[in-house]
Amino acid sequence: MGYTPEMLEMIKKVEATRAARVEKKARGEEFAAMGIDERNELKKKFHPDYKSDALRKVKIGPNAGDEMVNKFVDVLETPSSLELDKVDLNKVDYETDVLIIGGGGAGCAAAIMAAEEGANVLLMTKLRLGDANTMMAEGGIQAAVRAKDSPRTHFLDTIGGGHFKNEPELVRALVFDAPVVIDWLDRLGTMFTKNEKGVMMTIHGGGTSKKRMHSAADMSGAEIMRTLRDAARGKPNVTVVEFEPAVELILDDKGQCFGAVVKNLETNQYKVVRAKATIVSTGGSGRLHYQDFDTTNHYGATGDGLVMAYHAGCKLCFMHPVQYHPTGVVYPAQNIGLLITEKVRGLGAQPINAEGEQFVFPKEPRDIESSAFIRECHDRGKGVPTPTGRVGVWLDSPMIDMLHGEGTVRRELPAKFRQFMNHGIDISRLPMLVYPTLHYQNGGVEMESDAHSKQIPNLYFAGEVAGGIHGENRLMGNSLLDINVFGRRAGGSAAKASRSVELGSPSLTHVVEYNREAGKKGLTGRVAAPILLPDYVGKIK
Ligand code: SIN
Numbered sequence: 001m002g003y004t005p006e007m008l009e010m011i012k013k014v015e016a017t018r019a020a021r022v023e024k025k026a027r028g029e030e031f032a033a034m035g036i037d038e039r040n041e042l043k044k045k046f047h048p049d050y051k052s053d054a055l056r057k058v059k060i061g062p063n064a065g066d067e068m069v070n071k072f073v074d075v076l077e078t079p080s081s082l083e084l085d086k087v088d089l090n091k092v093d094y095e096t097d098v099l100i101i102g103g104g105g106a107g108c109a110a111a112i113m114a115a116e117e118g119a120n121v122l123l124m125t126k127l128r129l130g131d132a133n134t135m136m137a138e139g140g141i142q143a144a145v146r147a148k149d150s151p152r153t154h155f156l157d158t159i160g161g162g163h164f165k166n167e168p169e170l171v172r173a174l175v176f177d178a179p180v181v182i183d184w185l186d187r188l189g190t191m192f193t194k195n196e197k198g199v200m201m202t203i204h205g206g207g208t209s210k211k212r213m214h215s216a217a218d219m220s221g222a223e224i225m226r227t228l229r230d231a232a233r234g235k236p237n238v239t240v241v242e243f244e245p246a247v248e249l250i251l252d253d254k255g256q257c258f259g260a261v262v263k264n265l266e267t268n269q270y271k272v273v274r275a276k277a278t279i280v281s282t283g284g285s286g287r288l289h290y291q292d293f294d295t296t297n298h299y300g301a302t303g304d305g306l307v308m309a310y311h312a313g314c315k316l317c318f319m320h321p322v323q324y325h326p327t328g329v330v331y332p333a334q335n336i337g338l339l340i341t342e343k344v345r346g347l348g349a350q351p352i353n354a355e356g357e358q359f360v361f362p363k364e365p366r367d368i369e370s371s372a373f374i375r376e377c378h379d380r381g382k383g384v385p386t387p388t389g390r391v392g393v394w395l396d397s398p399m400i401d402m403l404h405g406e407g408t409v410r411r412e413l414p415a416k417f418r419q420f421m422n423h424g425i426d427i428s429r430l431p432m433l434v435y436p437t438l439h440y441q442n443g444g445v446e447m448e449s450d451a452h453s454k455q456i457p458n459l460y461f462a463g464e465v466a467g468g469i470h471g472e473n474r475l476m477g478n479s480l481l482d483i484n485v486f487g488r489r490a491g492g493s494a495a496k497a498s499r500s501v502e503l504g505s506p507s508l509t510h511v512v513e514y515n516r517e518a519g520k521k522g523l524t525g526r527v528a529a530p531i532l533l534p535d536y537v538g539k540i541k
Helices: 005-024 036-045 070-076 105-116 151-161 168-188 220-233 304-312 366-378 396-402 408-412 412-422 476-497 509-520
Strands: 055-057 067-069 092-099 121-125 237-242 245-252 255-264 271-279 321-331 391-395 430-442 459-461
Touching: 005 396, 055 070, 055 245, 067 070, 070 304, 092 105, 092 255, 105 121, 105 220, 105 237, 105 476, 121 271, 151 168, 151 391, 168 476, 220 237, 220 476, 237 304, 245 271, 245 304, 245 509, 271 304, 271 476, 304 459, 304 509, 321 366, 321 391, 321 476, 366 391, 366 430, 396 408, 408 412, 459 476
Parallel strands: 092 121, 092 271, 121 237, 271 459
Antiparallel strands: 055 067, 245 255, 255 271, 321 430, 391 430
16 A cells, blocks of 8 residues: 555655745746647657557548548448347337437536427437546536636637647637536536635646636536536436447438437347437547557447447548547556546646656646656656556645645545545655546547538537547547537537428448448458447456
8 A cells, every 4th residue: 555665765856856846836937838849849759649550541431541540440440230130220119309329428418408499308328327438527627707818718728739720610619608608507506616705716727828727626527427417317308218329320311310229238139219310429439548558538438429420421530639648647556547637737736757857847738748758758767667567757746735735635636635545645745656548539520510410411419529629639628618518509409400300211221331341341340330348358457
């Protein structure tokens, strides 16, 4: 339990420089942020996306010829796992106005809004309602609500963080809806951290020029998920079905979305859902462990929605840049890969190398911060080894109490405090050891700003499955925001559209054709498509 005597010895170097670093920081002096050229050079040399085997061109489907992250191409180059002979499209098992596939934050936000528009909503989810990456988010949600901030500044920060590649219309929707979302969540009952006057507290995140990160201690995602899940469950016209994930979308003879084939995980039986409008909110793909990285992601994050949408003819975007969160746990070994929220750096903790030196501005955008950590460990030889053969850098959390007063760590980071205390480490007295961990799928399925698919009528997207909002790199707090912004937009748009939709006859020809095309190209597949549940048998090191 706790740090080994060797590690405690190494920590002495961090302690030796701490008082001077705190003093400097209190004077407002900070390690300089990098310029654009320096950032680009660092990223090219050290970010995992730039390793020679990181990407390859996909050979099939709407993005044929585009480079994407290698392990995801394995999934796209696998024929559909759906056993077509076991599906009877003439027998409809569920019928609804709006089908929502996925029960995380985006799915629940969509359900609430669609129900309020008067639609009957069927929400089908792979695991339990709320088992999702939303639940795992810690640090907060961005919104420009303070007098000295504005959605325009939030727009510029977001575009800068995304390296100027984001879809401007999606960013516009994100930042201008943000204040509405914060007010909505507050009224639904989210317990945001507030000061004694009842005003929400805001802090900085990486890449933000203003303090606009709203949090619920360091459990912001869990608290927002609780609120949305309870509100969705409370709607009489929302039906939730758990453990029945969608495995393929169904199109009709007019080329519009007709619903989905779902699979009962207990009986393995396929069922047909007929829906006037369908929303895909299945989340990200961190459980594919791109480049064998550990991940912060929920067990169900296997990219299923991307695969189904791709088989149906939707284009994907930004599937080449992957987000590695700089501060994943590397010690204790039981917690490897778990998230240590950016809020820790937002509160003033600095990344420190084995020599006790600060080596990077703590609030660079995540891809830059991660690249700097990797350089420190693997190029400069200033990483800290762990007893299980890992390497990391220190995150000097005791600075937080020194900067803001005794008790701040316990008050602002209660979940992290308890998580480390369970292993005998008091993070208000001792630093944490961290290394980048696979955190977020920057890209996803192309969509319009009303969340509608760019390619298939009657089909909508919300949450991590959607692409374009964040360009090449998402900023902290813009994900808890986008699940709400586009969940709400998808729910409202789908419910309104469902009033006038005329569905044709159902078809899975697109799946048959995808399989045929894969066969012609000799792509027999290496995994399942969609994966549904990650397979760790024999893979845990
Ligand atoms: C964090 O708290 O650092 C994660 C939240 C996010 O990815 O926005």
